[in-house]
Amino acid sequence: MTNDNKLHIIIVGGGIAGLTAAIALRASNRKITVLEQSRLSREIGALISLQPNASRILRKTWKLDKEMEEARGLVDEGMRIYDVDGKLVNEIPLLSKTEYGGDRIVWHRNDLHTALKSAATSPNRGGDPATIQVASRVTSCDPVEGNVTLESGEVLTADVIIGADGIALRKYVLNDEPAAMPTGSSERMNEDPNSGESWVSEGSMEKMMEIFAEFPSWVSNIFKHSANIGLWQLRDMDPLATWVQGRVILIGDAAHPMLPTQGQGASQSIEDAEALGAFFEDVQKAPSLEQLDNIFKQVFQSRYERVSIIQGASRQAAKPGTKKGEKTVTMYTTLETNSIVNSLIEFLIRSPADSMDYNCTYRGAKQWVHSQAGSAV
Numbered sequence: 001m002t003n004d005n006k007l008h009i010i011i012v013g014g015g016i017a018g019l020t021a022a023i024a025l026r027a028s029n030r031k032i033t034v035l036e037q038s039r040l041s042r043e044i045g046a047l048i049s050l051q052p053n054a055s056r057i058l059r060k061t062w063k064l065d066k067e068m069e070e071a072r073g074l075v076d077e078g079m080r081i082y083d084v085d086g087k088l089v090n091e092i093p094l095l096s097k098t099e100y101g102g103d104r105i106v107w108h109r110n111d112l113h114t115a116l117k118s119a120a121t122s123p124n125r126g127g128d129p130a131t132i133q134v135a136s137r138v139t140s141c142d143p144v145e146g147n148v149t150l151e152s153g154e155v156l157t158a159d160v161i162i163g164a165d166g167i168a169l170r171k172y173v174l175n176d177e178p179a180a181m182p183t184g185s186s187e188r189m190n191e192d193p194n195s196g197e198s199w200v201s202e203g204s205m206e207k208m209m210e211i212f213a214e215f216p217s218w219v220s221n222i223f224k225h226s227a228n229i230g231l232w233q234l235r236d237m238d239p240l241a242t243w244v245q246g247r248v249i250l251i252g253d254a255a256h257p258m259l260p261t262q263g264q265g266a267s268q269s270i271e272d273a274e275a276l277g278a279f280f281e282d283v284q285k286a287p288s289l290e291q292l293d294n295i296f297k298q299v300f301q302s303r304y305e306r307v308s309i310i311q312g313a314s315r316q317a318a319k320p321g322t323k324k325g326e327k328t329v330t331m332y333t334t335l336e337t338n339s340i341v342n343s344l345i346e347f348l349i350r351s352p353a354d355s356m357d358y359n360c361t362y363r364g365a366k367q368w369v370h371s372q373a374g375s376a377v
């Protein structure tokens, strides 16, 4: 493949999945290049939360305490569910640090992104720093030859290509382009659920106040102060058949887009990155296609079932918390029987505590494989 002795890795996409993959894969004798289409001057959106399963990886596995302090995250101590009359229905304290070995932390997206970028490229960490090449949009990919073509026409070759681009490399891996489904929630907020760039379209204050008219005034009073309203259409997708093709593996939203109702999208991307780091730990030079296929299979098998379950539970959690025309909150307290939903998702969605345990008692991909093998006996 490449003709020096280094392991060449191209990561397509400089979002949370791409940057954390660069952090996880950093090692000496590796040349890691992140190709990002934008200039990385601004992340769209404001708040993002990382759950204990991910914040634990940042702190304990990657030792990013300093970067996390600088990113000024706020520790979330619990969650309360209210009905539309403002009556408390359920309270879920997050005793994360003791139970899960990490906190649930909320960040401004830009701050988290800046911290991850710094950890990926800093010369002060172990392993060769990654290089981020901005304004470099990948327009095509040959998974077997191991190359990507940029918009400029330049062709770049690597031993390993990681598709962390949200969407672009999917078609080269699947030989197909599965369509994302607009969700019921997007139809309520967004007048045109099929508009292409719906996640950056402008919303109306009037429409928002109409939709939340029944909510208690302490909620709507906050909404009234919005300076501008952006609509992010939420689309959903079933688990993909595979994430792997030739020298390419998909991670993050490219591999498993999910609704944000469990706040696990970015956290699952971070788990993917940790899995790559773990299964590539002993790889020091360019692997043959066969060796690479074997490593990718281990990453995929360690991740696929878990992520698919979390994807399914996020879909379930997006269902309205009340029945049409009723005010009683049924979310997490009763369950609609649905033959499509597999039994584990049903079990998890029954209570937020079970769901939190499943999501957050995670100790890395290798340990997960080990524990699953144990529980299957």
Ligand SMILES: Cc1cc2nc3c(=O)[nH]c(=O)nc-3n(C[C@H](O)[C@H](O)[C@H](O)COP(=O)(O)OP(=O)(O)OC[C@H]3O[C@@H](n4cnc5c(N)ncnc54)[C@H](O)[C@@H]3O)c2cc1C
Pocket (backbone or CB within 6 Å): 012, 013, 014, 015, 016, 017, 018, 035, 036, 037, 038, 047, 048, 049, 050, 051, 136, 137, 138, 139, 164, 165, 166, 167, 168, 232, 251, 252, 253, 254, 260, 263, 264, 265, 266, 267, 268, 269
């Ligand atoms: C409203 C909302 C709220 C959310 N809240 C949370 C939350 O609280 N907690 C949580 O864990 N998750 C949350 N998520 C989900 C989370 O944002 C995503 O799961 C996460 O950002 C996925 O990261 P990613 O790096 O895989 O993809 P992205 O963030 O989409 O990054 C992909 C990157 O690839 C680049 N790119 C795309 N195409 C190309 C190309 N052809 N060439 C080069 N570069 C390319 C893009 O510019 C981008 O920088 C939320 C999502 C939404 C919509």
